[in-house]
Amino acid sequence: MKATPAVSAQPQLIPRPMDGAFAPGVAHREILVRGAWTAAKFGSVPTPGPDDIRGIPGPVILDCRESGPIDTTGAAVLADLLRDLGGVHEILAADGEQRELLRRVLMIDTGLVRKPIQAGLIPFVGTQTITIFRQLCTVISLLGEVVLVGTGAFVSPRHFRGAELMTQLYSVCLMAIAVVSLVTFLIGVVVAYLFSLQAARYGANIFVVDGVGLAMLRELCPILVAVVVAGRTGSAFTAQIGAMKMNEELDALEMLGLSTYSVVVVPRVVALILAMPLLVFVGDCVGMIGAALIARNFLGITPSFFLDRFLQVIPLKAYLIGVIKAPVFGLVVGLIACSMGLSVERNAQSLGMRTTSTVVQSIVAVIILNAAFAVVCATIGW
Amino acid sequence: MVSSEPAIFVDRVVTRLGEQLIHDGVTFSVPRGVVAAVIGSSGCGKSVLLREIVGLMRPTAGSISLFGRAVHELSLGELASLRRRVGMLFQFGALFSALSVYDNIALPLREFTLLGESVIREVVAVKAALADFPLDSLAKRPSQLSGGMVKRAALARALALDPELLLLDEPTSGLDPITARRFDDLIATLSDTLGLTVMMVTHDLDSLFGITEQLIVLTNHRVAGSGSVAEASMIDDPWIREYFSTRKVHAGAE
Numbered sequence: 062m063k064a065t066p067a068v069s070a071q072p073q074l075i076p077r078p079m080d081g082a083f084a085p086g087v088a089h090r091e092i093l094v095r096g097a098w099t100a101a102k103f104g105s106v107p108t109p110g111p112d113d114i115r116g117i118p119g120p121v122i123l124d125c126r127e128s129g130p131i132d133t134t135g136a137a138v139l140a141d142l143l144r145d146l147g148g149v150h151e152i153l154a155a156d157g158e159q160r161e162l163l164r165r166v167l168m169i170d171t172g173l174v175r176k177p178i179q180a181g182l183i184p185f186v187g188t189q190t191i192t193i194f195r196q197l198c199t200v201i202s203l204l205g206e207v208v209l210v211g212t213g214a215f216v217s218p219r220h221f222r223g224a225e226l227m228t229q230l231y232s233v234c235l236m237a238i239a240v241v242s243l244v245t246f247l248i249g250v251v252v253a254y255l256f257s258l259q260a261a262r263y264g265a266n267i268f269v270v271d272g273v274g275l276a277m278l279r280e281l282c283p284i285l286v287a288v289v290v291a292g293r294t295g296s297a298f299t300a301q302i303g304a305m306k307m308n309e310e311l312d313a314l315e316m317l318g319l320s321t322y323s324v325v326v327v328p329r330v331v332a333l334i335l336a337m338p339l340l341v342f343v344g345d346c347v348g349m350i351g352a353a354l355i356a357r358n359f360l361g362i363t364p365s366f367f368l369d370r371f372l373q374v375i376p377l378k379a380y381l382i383g384v385i386k387a388p389v390f391g392l393v394v395g396l397i398a399c400s401m402g403l404s405v406e407r408n409a410q411s412l413g414m415r416t417t418s419t420v421v422q423s424i425v426a427v428i429i430l431n432a433a434f435a436v437v438c439a440t441i442g443w
Numbered sequence: 444m445v446s447s448e449p450a451i452f453v454d455r456v457v458t459r460l461g462e463q464l465i466h467d468g469v470t471f472s473v474p475r476g477v478v479a480a481v482i483g484s485s486g487c488g489k490s491v492l493l494r495e496i497v498g499l500m501r502p503t504a505g506s507i508s509l510f511g512r513a514v515h516e517l518s519l520g521e522l523a524s525l526r527r528r529v530g531m532l533f534q535f536g537a538l539f540s541a542l543s544v545y546d547n548i549a550l551p552l553r554e555f556t557l558l559g560e561s562v563i564r565e566v567v568a569v570k571a572a573l574a575d576f577p578l579d580s581l582a583k584r585p586s587q588l589s590g591g592m593v594k595r596a597a598l599a600r601a602l603a604l605d606p607e608l609l610l611l612d613e614p615t616s617g618l619d620p621i622t623a624r625r626f627d628d629l630i631a632t633l634s635d636t637l638g639l640t641v642m643m644v645t646h647d648l649d650s651l652f653g654i655t656e657q658l659i660v661l662t663n664h665r666v667a668g669s670g671s672v673a674e675a676s677m678i679d680d681p682w683i684r685e686y687f688s689t690r691k692v693h694a695g696a697e
Contacts, residue, residue: 103556
């Protein structure tokens with residue numbers, strides 16, 4: 062660049078009212094472009110305001126002959142400033158390349174630009190409602206597919222993916238035992254402690270066994286295990302299936318004549334259905350161990366007395382209700398996780414959103430279902 | 444004067460990834476304002492070289508300079524400001540999938556300039572138009588675009604901050620021949636009008652013969668030759684002979 066000092070100079074526009082160049086007596090403006098008009102420059106200085114060049118009517122001659130470097134960003138800024146003035150009639154440029162650049166940039170019709178639109182509240186509520194409804198529909202239709210493929214497996218067991226089921230069971234059930242135990246143990250401890258504070262006041266220490274046993278077996282344990290599984294396994298299912306979808310692996314399966322449902326969805330859902338009651342059983346045991354620990358240390362109830370009382374007062378149906386709920390929770394978590402995974406689009410954001418949705422929706426669904434179970438049990442007198 | 448420094452100077456670069464030797468003393472330089480291309484068999488470390496040039500990877504030995512500044516000896520701040528002078532077009536576009544094309548192009552402008560939103564709109568339009576991206580598709584998400592459109596959008600983003608050096612990783616791969624030739628023309632035009640230095644990794648022979656001014660051939664972990672396409676094709680190396688013979692077979696079949 063020949064105008065080396067101008068590289069560091071501030072970008073500025075100097076208007077110069079003239080007349081007579083276009084037609085005798087007709088006013089026009091010559092606008093001198095000075096300083097550097099580059100992306101790097103606008104990193105540290107603001108763009109000149111349009112006020113500098115307003116006020117004088119008439120056609121515009123743009124004189125860049127003594128300006129510093131102008132790059133495409135600078136040219137775009139110039140174009141933006143000049144747009145209000147009704148365009149440029151003549152460009153005086155330092156060289157042919159600069160003229161070509163300015164000419165091309167000033168020619169661009171920015172009216173065509175479509176910016177993304179921010180939706181308002183009402184469209185937001187509307188689209189969300191439709192989305193939730195659609196998701197419900199996909200979960201239900203997925204249930205249909207799973208039942209079809211699942212019953213098909215009974216008809217021809219050869220096509221059932223036993224190895225895949227075992228792999229899933231390993232990660233869904235066996236690997237979850239530690240975290241399920243930790244959670245239920247601590248909750249068992251806390252609930253027992255809470256009960257013991259109340260019971261000790263009335264000298265009813267022994268009823269802690271009744272209270273904690275019933276609460277854990279019937280309500281807390283299935284819910285806790287379902288929440289842990291939703292967070293740990295549900296999210297993993299969605300992420301796995303979503304990644305497979307993004308990678309066109311699901312399409313590849315279909316092309317090999319395999320069904321996505323039988324290879325990917327059914328083993329996962331069945332694994333969850335089988336794993337949940339087992340995990341609930343583990344949770345029941347560990348939770349009661351935690352409670353027994355509190356009973357021994359705070360209430361003076363020996364573990365063997367705790368066990369006696371437990372067997373005496375806790376009805377089998379309390380355990381059964383918990384264990385019957387478990388596979389239903391597993392089915393729901395599995396269906397939500399898989400349908401979310403299948404609806405992942407080919408971008409990273411949607412994968413993250415679906416995974417989050419899986420966890421949130423699974424937990425909400427499990428709690429709603431649990432309430433429904435409570436109502437049903439009350440109605441049939443259990 | 445500063446501009447006498449080559450845009451890229453790769454000096455005796457050695458790269459080992461684990462046990463595997465990738466580069467063993469790769470040396471070349473690309474002067475400013477030139478369209479250069481790197482070719483070499485698959486897996487010979489062309490993309491690795493590109494990543495080393497912009498400092499995303501570190502060579503085992505040797506040094507790489509951009510505009511006379513050693514990339515791997517800069518502080519993080521200096522490296523960031525050097526990278527602002529470099530635009531990179533990744534092989535699969537690497538558009539931010541969470542953002543619209545408009546916001547993809549606007550992102551660097553919003554981050555690194557003091558331009559207001561209305562000016563940014565103008566600038567985005569200019570960059571998109573330069574990259575031949577249709578302005579009425581700017582609101583689309585990357586996932587809604589075809590392969591060619593993704594490349595154009597990514598090029599517009601790479602041009603956002605008016606880089607002096609443009610690095611292209613397989614710019615025409617996955618494009619149909621017509622779109623690929625238009626993309627080549629685009630690169631050539633940009634190089635001419637904006638004075639850009641361009642370095643690309645490519646296997647597209649038509650790109651090579653069409654727009655490349657300097658060809659760098661990587662074989663056996665080294666630079667087998669560097670020069671104009673005609674000069675490079677004369678190099679006595681089995682891989683180069685075979686490479687260019689595919690062109691002759693191709694031409695003969697037409």
